[in-house]
Amino acid sequence: MVTESPLVKKCLAEFLGTFMLVYIGAGSAAITILLAKGETWKSVFLSTGIGALGGLADWLAIGTAFAIAVTAAIYIFGRISGCHINPAVTIALWAVKRFPRKHVLPYIISQLAGAAFASVSFVAVVGTRAAIDGGSGATALFPGISYLQGIFNEALITFFLTLAIMAVAVDERAPKHIAGVIIGLVVGGGIITTGNISGASFNPARTFGPYVANTLFGGPNLWVQFPIYVIGPIIGAIIAAFLYTNIAELKT
Numbered sequence: 001m002v003t004e005s006p007l008v009k010k011c012l013a014e015f016l017g018t019f020m021l022v023y024i025g026a027g028s029a030a031i032t033i034l035l036a037k038g039e040t041w042k043s044v045f046l047s048t049g050i051g052a053l054g055g056l057a058d059w060l061a062i063g064t065a066f067a068i069a070v071t072a073a074i075y076i077f078g079r080i081s082g083c084h085i086n087p088a089v090t091i092a093l094w095a096v097k098r099f100p101r102k103h104v105l106p107y108i109i110s111q112l113a114g115a116a117f118a119s120v121s122f123v124a125v126v127g128t129r130a131a132i133d134g135g136s137g138a139t140a141l142f143p144g145i146s147y148l149q150g151i152f153n154e155a156l157i158t159f160f161l162t163l164a165i166m167a168v169a170v171d172e173r174a175p176k177h178i179a180g181v182i183i184g185l186v187v188g189g190g191i192i193t194t195g196n197i198s199g200a201s202f203n204p205a206r207t208f209g210p211y212v213a214n215t216l217f218g219g220p221n222l223w224v225q226f227p228i229y230v231i232g233p234i235i236g237a238i239i240a241a242f243l244y245t246n247i248a249e250l251k252t
């Protein structure tokens with residue numbers, strides 16, 4: 001007989017899963033910037049940028065790191081907490097009655113705390129240059145991209161991610177052993193394709209962690225852009241959850 005994990009264990013799993021996501025994923029973005037420091041930049045992202053070492057190749061590396069982190073986290077923590085590791089996903093699942101309301105706030109707090117701890121830990125390992133020069137791997141709008149375009153992109157990529165989650169992780173008819181791989185690939189693909197638009201966050205927590213570390217250790221102040229990575233992902237996730245629930249005729 002399988003018993004459900006207590007809420008405290010679920011929250012710990014969400015904390016650790018988000019920690020893994022941000023430490024590996026956002027860390028890879030910060031390292032990419034640090035490796036390229038001193039090149040002639042084609043982007044003003046964080047006063048430096050991603051792309052000087054080959055443009056799409058940089059995003060391929062970052063997307064792969066995120067894909068690996070997401071896939072691993074799902075297989076490690078999925079059976080404990082569902083491995084949301086994303087406030088937008090938690091809110092969307094609650095909106096379609098696939099997640100209890102009383103667990104929403106504890107999950108989100110755990111995710112934000114895990115993300116912040118991950119970014120602070122990364123700076124502790126690499127040094128303050130990870131924040132000052134590497135921006136802690138934070139997401140931000142790239143040149144020529146407006147605030148609304150950033151929100152729209154984040155909504156779209158989170159829409160794709162949540163469709164995948166609904167189809168391979170939430171829908172009881174799907175083979176669960178492939179869920180981690182499929183979801184990880186969607187995240188990686190979204191980053192490779194749209195990283196140079198808005199940083200391809202998908203996830204308020206993924207953006208929150210690096211912003212906290214930057215504030216603490218002298219990195220760029222990007223908080224004015226934070227609503228992009230809250231509004232876009234939540235809208236995209238909720239629309240996808242409702243759409244899949246209806247077209248797949250899931251029972252709520």
